[in-house]
Amino acid sequence: MRSSPSRTAPKSNMDSQNGPGVVLAGALLPAFPRDAKGTGSWPRPWAKVELTMQESVEVFLGDPAHIPCQHNFSDASSEPSFVMIQWFVGAAGSSSRMRIFYSDDSQRMVDNGTDYSGRIELQFDQQGTRLTVRDVRLSDEREFFCQVNGLAAGSAEGKTQLRVFAPPKAPVIEGVSAGISVTNELPSKVASCEARNGFPKPNITWYRNGMPLTSAPGRVNVLMLVSQSGGFYSAQSTLEYKVSKEDKDAFFSCEVSFFVPAAIRTVESSSINITVHYPTTMVELWKELPQGLVKEGDTVELRCQGDGNPPSPFIFSREQEPDVELEKSGDVLILSPVSRKDGGIYQCRPLDTADETIKGEVQLTVHYLDPAVVVPRDSEVMLKGEDLTATCNALSSLKTSTVWFKDGQQVGQGNTLHLKDAAYETTGEYVCEVTVPSLPALHASGSVHIIVQGGPQLVGVQQEVQQEEAAGRMVNLSCEALGHPLPSITWNIVGSQSWHEVVSKANDHTTRSVVSLKVTSDVSALCNASNDMGTEVKFFSIKAIPRVTSAAPFTPAEGSGVIIVVIILCLLLLAVLGSVLYFLHKKGKIPCGRSGKQEITKEKTKDDIVVEMKTNTKNEDAVLLKALNGDKKVPNEQVTGPNPHWS
Template sequence: MDVRLSASLLAGIVLLFHGFTAWAMVEVSMEDRVEVFKGDTAQITCMFTSDDGIGALTIQWFYVLRTGEKQKIYYQDATMQVVDRGTPFTDRIMVNVTAATGEVVLTIADVQIKDQLEFICLVKSLTDGVSEGRTRLLVFERPDFPTIEGVQTGISVHEDTLSKIGSCEVKNGFPKPNITWYRNNAPLRVSDVVKVMPSTTTESSGLFSVSSELSLKVTKEDKDAQFYCEVTYLVPGGTRMTETSRINITVYYPSTAVHVWVESPKGKIKEGDSITFNCHGNGNSPSSVYVIRHEDNEYGLESNMVVLKNVTRLQSGLYECISTDMETFEDLSGNTTVFVNYLDHAVVLPTNMEVAQGEELTATCNALSSLQTHTAWFKDGREVLVGHTLTMKDATFDTAGTYKCVVTVPEIDGMETMANLRVHVKGAPKIIKPEQTDLEESVANMVDLTCHVRGFPAPSVIWTTRDGKVLETTSQTETEDGVQSVVSVEVTSEDLTAFCNASNEYGADALAFNIKAKSSGVIIAVIIICILLLAILGSVLYFLYKKGKICGRSGKQDLTKEKSSKDNIVVEMKSDNTEDAILLGVNGEKLPPSNQ
């Protein structure tokens, strides 16, 4: 055969053979990735096509080491199925082959973080050649709920450097979670006034813990801002997000205005009150110092307040509150005006008056005040007149006494003053007759006699008896309209008359007290009963004697013969009809005078 023809035929046969081989080669297809949560079961599917039956195929599974080398974990042919020993998957994998669908499934139980590897499925046919596919196993773990912690100290807007606001932390996630800071629902981006410092920790379990620290150049507006963290993390098939709670920070900023006011008392102020001033700036810098100034006086504040006790009218005027920022040494001030109302002591003119009976009296009462006043006059607790002037016509002894002038300020409770007027009505003494001047008392009792005399000048009182004897006065007291005199007398068996004699330069008056002595009815009754009992006893003894029942007498017997005188029983009887006393013996006979 021609060499050229032979060469052409050989080339054609080779081309035909190679074309047939490409058409009949075994093919493997796999997903790029399989995603699963840590602890779950993963299934990696390997799809193959081949003209050879399953008995002509060899199936192997590998995973790729970190170094790039392949490590076999499973082998299968027509005669055996072998799981390689000594690998991390030896006790956790299972392989199922479905020839009808050309499907090989590698099942991995209890997937761990370290199982995130690339797995290779290799299928070899006796006639169709070899093919492999690769799938990456991705493992996920939801992180713990994130936490946030703000700084506990206040931050001044005067700080030259960025100030730490807080820190966020999220633990035990896989893959690594991401933290984003928010202020008032707007994400914070790193800039000259915003700094975020993240850090990541790999736990022994292979999980990631992430923390983030936020620092800011704070402004006054940050005092009301809410800060929080958003954490995003991957899960099979997507992304999830969670947020921390909101925090606030304390921002110290200087005041731009100062306000001062009277906290108490509410309403009008009077002398003697305690005034509480409150002073506040619209800032909150702890370096600010407050004082309240009134004329030449300065008062330091505690808790933005100062108390002035027992104020007087001299403390009326303008009060200025001054705030000094000790960082910038700038002053701000606000002011308020205070008026302290006053009521001077009441002045009564005259304070003492002497008028004759029938005359007219006039007195005035005034008290200087910053407010409208009300004046009233009282006597013995009863209101007698309203107004500044007290006028009374036709004075009598009833007019005499003490009048109280009370001046009040109706607009302010408790604001009042008072003064007294003493009125004397001149006239002759007048004794006020008591309900009883005729008395009856038992002998030896002491009786107090009281004499109330009206008149001015104060009358002189002398107590006397009917026969002109002067009695010693027990007590004498000057009253509103005169005097009251008391004398104590002892009741004797004789009736007594005591005279109260009162006199002054205008005249005199007298009053008699009659005291009648009375005997004791109880004593008289006792004496009568005793006499009756003695009479009865004498009669009984005489009867017994006559009957011979006494001393063994039989018939007539002279008791005096053998009886000593000490045995004689003698009863003395008195009669209203005779002055002689009769002595009776035991038999009732009258004894001779010699035996008496």
């Protein structure tokens, strides 16, 4: 018979490979012989415990870890009544181990004083047990042992490696600030990349334009440095690279790869562009200012640029004078102001190369427009009726356009202006405007003053003016004459003693005079315009009309009310008269035929009512007729009243 074990939990002991065993019920049990895998069994070949554990469990830092331990006894008939389960953890950096949990049929307990005293819990079922480690730490990456002991029924032990993963921070790339010359014989440091605080160790890979870079002697060197702090690993990598001119547009980046549970992840850094130094191999020279065509007086800027890095200084010169160095400002040649003699081919050469074929060239053309020359010059005197031809020309490097103006109005187009049958209106200043359509900023002008000479010419088509004016009114008489020399105007007025000149004006070829007079009787006035070349006169005849005083005019608003009242009264009287006649006819007092009319006349002489109606009807009918016929008179009747226009 087996003695039942003590209910007191055994003490935890550090168990080496040949440890003394486990104390149960105050007795020292023999230690299990272990194989290379660390499992052990009782020396009873007929008793066997089958124990199953995972080789490893992977978990992120801070997450809980679940480690299962399943067991069963192969001989069901010898199923023990007492089973003891213990969990151990291997000590970091040594082969010793430490117990963290104990369980038997009567008790279950977590060992005190260990790193897992407050962080583990176990779950039991028919298949075995499962250890849960909460808030996993980096120090938890070690072996966990599960030991099952059925005493005489046999025992077994298994282990699981707990792996902890902590992704590192995103990689940080930093390129060198100085430029890297393509003339360096050995690879130069291009950039460094660092990935911090990962577990386990991260790895760094370099890329150029998305393609991985591998170490190549004399071309690519990759240096890796891994450090540890607080259990975390930080990886720092340096890329040494032999640059070429094509690398000026290349982008470099680094990528960190690290392990996570059941996978490998990668995080790529941002891309950087490095500064590559290389000599100039191509030069370009162009006109930067002004935009478009260049004219005399402009400020011209010629800019030179090469493909070298850093940019090389340049020497400016003209093809006509290659040995004369022109003064410049940086990579710009300023010419101000330019004239036509500044035209030609300009060149620029870089100083970082001795190859004279590496240069830039540009052709500079300076356009011009000379002052306009007008023939005849200044002024020209011509007789009235003559013809004249004027020309305007200006020398230009481009095609020109010429337009003639007089008093702001266009009078001709082209280099030649034809004036035919000159009149006084022809007199004036003629301006020719010469422009360059392709370069509007270029323009020139010239002018000629034309003077038309002749006798006086009065303005207006009438040589004699007749008019009627009321006596007593003031009248203005105007006389204007053209001519060269300037004509003078005199007045001869008959019929009015009260007159005087109120306006007397003269300009280059026009004289104007205005006199004011009072009409008291018929007036005759003579305007005499004369100069050295002739005389011209204009007559004014004014007939005086006596003033007539008229009565007050008729006001329609005053008579309209009277007419309406009269019309209404007439209509009422006619209605009454019709009723009386109809009544007399019914009584037989009005016979039909001509005799009837005579009787009616007699009746009217006897009947006062009829006579009164007849008298009233006559007056009212007269008013009605006047109202209906407008202003027509009634025969043998004169209308009187306050309004004299009623006639």
